[in-house]
Amino acid sequence: MLRHEDLAKIARQLGRQPQGVADVVKRCLAGHPQVITNYPIRWCSGTPEIFPTLYWLTCPVLRRQVGALETEGWIERVQKRLASDVPLAEKLQAAHQAYADKRLQLVPGDEMALLARHYPGQLQALKESGIGGIRGEGIKCLHTHLADYLADQTKLNPIGKLVVELLRDRNITIDYCFDYQMEGLCRG
DSSP: OOOHHHHHHHHHHHTSOOOSEEEEEEEOTTSOEEEEEEOSEEEETTEEEEOOOOEEEOOHHHHHHHHHHHHTTHHHHHHHHHHHOHHHHHHHHHHHHHHHHHHHHTSOHHHHHHHHHHOHHHHHHHHHOOGGGOOSSSOSOHHHHHHHHHHOTTOOOHHHHHHHHHHHHTTOOSSOOOOGGGHHHHTO
């Protein structure tokens, strides 16, 4: 549930004003936003722009730690594994489809009809974009996969699960983001 003070905290966490926040879908044990849901359509000058990232990781500690994984080359390692591990690739494709389906559920019928009638390309992107807006196979970033995994109670995202395992192997606490360097963001 999105509270008034959440938007201010999310802005501090991200270092900018968030746009299109629909809800806080996951909080850490201290009650701070960790993952938000974004509304998937932004109307700019009367034209729809699809924002395909349904779940956004806001926790500054997790964002920093996942960024370190990406810097170490984990996206490339996971891509290589996906190329040779058919069951993992199939699970990821199922997660991409589930993500697109969840995103579609946020859009009211009248807005879907408007897209179908006047903006079929945007509607197609809305229906076909997977986690982080990807079309087809693969991954764009680990942040979006972790956000999807944390937000989705069914835990379908195998890459998000892998990120959780990597973080836990490094003794990073997933459910509580206390960090002395981030105290003002995570504790206050």
